[in-house]
Amino acid sequence: MVPFQVWIGVAALFPLLFPCSLAVSEVSCADVVPMKWRRDVISIADFGAVGDGKTLNTWPFKKAIYRIQHMRKRGGTMLYIPPGVWLTGSFSLTSHMTLFLGRGAIIKATQDTTNWPLVDPLPSYGRGRELPGKRYMSFIQGDSITDVIITGENGTIDGQDSSSNVCIEDAHISTGDDLVAIKSGWDEYGIAYGRPSSGITIRRLTGSSPFSGIAIGSETSGGVDNILAENINLYDTGFGIHIKTNVGRGGYIRNVTVMNVNMNKVRQGIRIAGDVGDHPDEYFNRYAVPTVDGVTIKNVWGLDIQQAGSIQGIRSSPFTRICLSNVKLWGAGARYESWRCMDVTGAALGVQPGPCSELANTVSAGFCSGAF
Ligand SMILES: *[C@@H]1O[C@H](CO)[C@@H](O)[C@H](O)[C@H]1NC(C)=O
Numbered sequence: 001m002v003p004f005q006v007w008i009g010v011a012a013l014f015p016l017l018f019p020c021s022l023a024v025s026e027v028s029c030a031d032v033v034p035m036k037w038r039r040d041v042i043s044i045a046d047f048g049a050v051g052d053g054k055t056l057n058t059w060p061f062k063k064a065i066y067r068i069q070h071m072r073k074r075g076g077t078m079l080y081i082p083p084g085v086w087l088t089g090s091f092s093l094t095s096h097m098t099l100f101l102g103r104g105a106i107i108k109a110t111q112d113t114t115n116w117p118l119v120d121p122l123p124s125y126g127r128g129r130e131l132p133g134k135r136y137m138s139f140i141q142g143d144s145i146t147d148v149i150i151t152g153e154n155g156t157i158d159g160q161d162s163s164s165n166v167c168i169e170d171a172h173i174s175t176g177d178d179l180v181a182i183k184s185g186w187d188e189y190g191i192a193y194g195r196p197s198s199g200i201t202i203r204r205l206t207g208s209s210p211f212s213g214i215a216i217g218s219e220t221s222g223g224v225d226n227i228l229a230e231n232i233n234l235y236d237t238g239f240g241i242h243i244k245t246n247v248g249r250g251g252y253i254r255n256v257t258v259m260n261v262n263m264n265k266v267r268q269g270i271r272i273a274g275d276v277g278d279h280p281d282e283y284f285n286r287y288a289v290p291t292v293d294g295v296t297i298k299n300v301w302g303l304d305i306q307q308a309g310s311i312q313g314i315r316s317s318p319f320t321r322i323c324l325s326n327v328k329l330w331g332a333g334a335r336y337e338s339w340r341c342m343d344v345t346g347a348a349l350g351v352q353p354g355p356c357s358e359l360a361n362t363v364s365a366g367f368c369s370g371a372f
Pocket residue numbers: 017019154
């Protein structure tokens with residue numbers, strides 16, 4: 001796993017709920033990331049943790065994970081979190097473990113960041129995202145780890161981040177930032193690091209955010225492909241679906257499908273843009289122009305949308321094979337604006353209000369037909 005390739009509600013300290021994904025679904029994460037049962041089970045309570053919402057349990061979490069790492073059990077270990085509010089500072093997961101939150105279990109990030117560890121920037125970022133130099137460690141972090149499962153019986157993680165070849169499903173997220181953001185490195189650092197975010201499934205997600213619901217980018221210098229997001233419910237959100245990159249990023253965004261999306265009270269329904277975000281420093285390569293190819297957005301129903309959507313490609317690298325199919329975004333009164341497009345080719349079938357003329361509205365657009 002590569003930390004930060006997928007950011008789940010990056011503004012920590014907000015609830016991220018994981019209902020038991022094995023119980024429900026027709027299709028589940030288990031198809032994407034194999035679920036495993038661990039024979040070795042330990043409880044955080046055995047390490048002196050107290051689930052009273054007041055005791056700081058950073059040390060018990062570290063001890064428990066140290067035990068998993070160093071007393072390697074065949075088949076890995078499950079760390080069970082019983083019902084209770086388990087306050088803790090940040091900690092790192094290790095390979096071959098399951099973090100299992102029992103019903104009524106809440107892992108809560110301490111608000112006291114004075115002792116929050118600062119760590120080196122990700123190699124794919126070159127510097128801290130918000131500031132030069134170091135960055136705050138993620139609440140629950142994993143660096144080059146494999147075979148890790150976070151699941152449970154609808155427990156809550158108050159603040160979280162993560163990686164590639166991932167599946168996120170049955171989650172309710174509410175954050176001060178994007179609900180789910182898929183990224184893969186920042187300009188020259190991301191290009192040099194060269195690790196794509198690939199094979200990511202996001203399913204049955206509900207939430208609201210002042211920023212974006214489903215976001216890809218803008219830091220996609222390692223490339224992003226084979227993304228499927230489906231059955232998404234968004235309300236009170238800035239941008240419903242936001243795919244963004246910038247000159248200097250290099251890399252690519254391709255084979256992305258977002259489908260079966262409901263939106264309510266969203267500022268802009270769909271935005272795909274090639275001029276978003278800043279640069280880590282002045283050494284980025286102005287000729288590192290990203291490509292965006294093969295983005296399908298289908299079966300979208302939105303009410304109370306201020307602006308339907310905009311697609312703004314890059315002049316020297318127009319976005320190609322952009323497919324909008326069965327997308328209905330209804331506005332709220334006078335503030336409502338229709339689509340805007342530039343430097344893009346593709347098709348739009350069954351889109352209301354009718355999108356820009358750049359997108360063909362005939363079924364002859366093979367890549368977009370059958371998208372219903
Ligand atoms: C899971 O928890 C959320 C919020 O705590 C609640 O709204 C939801 O009904 C719960 N789901 C189940 C299956 O218990």
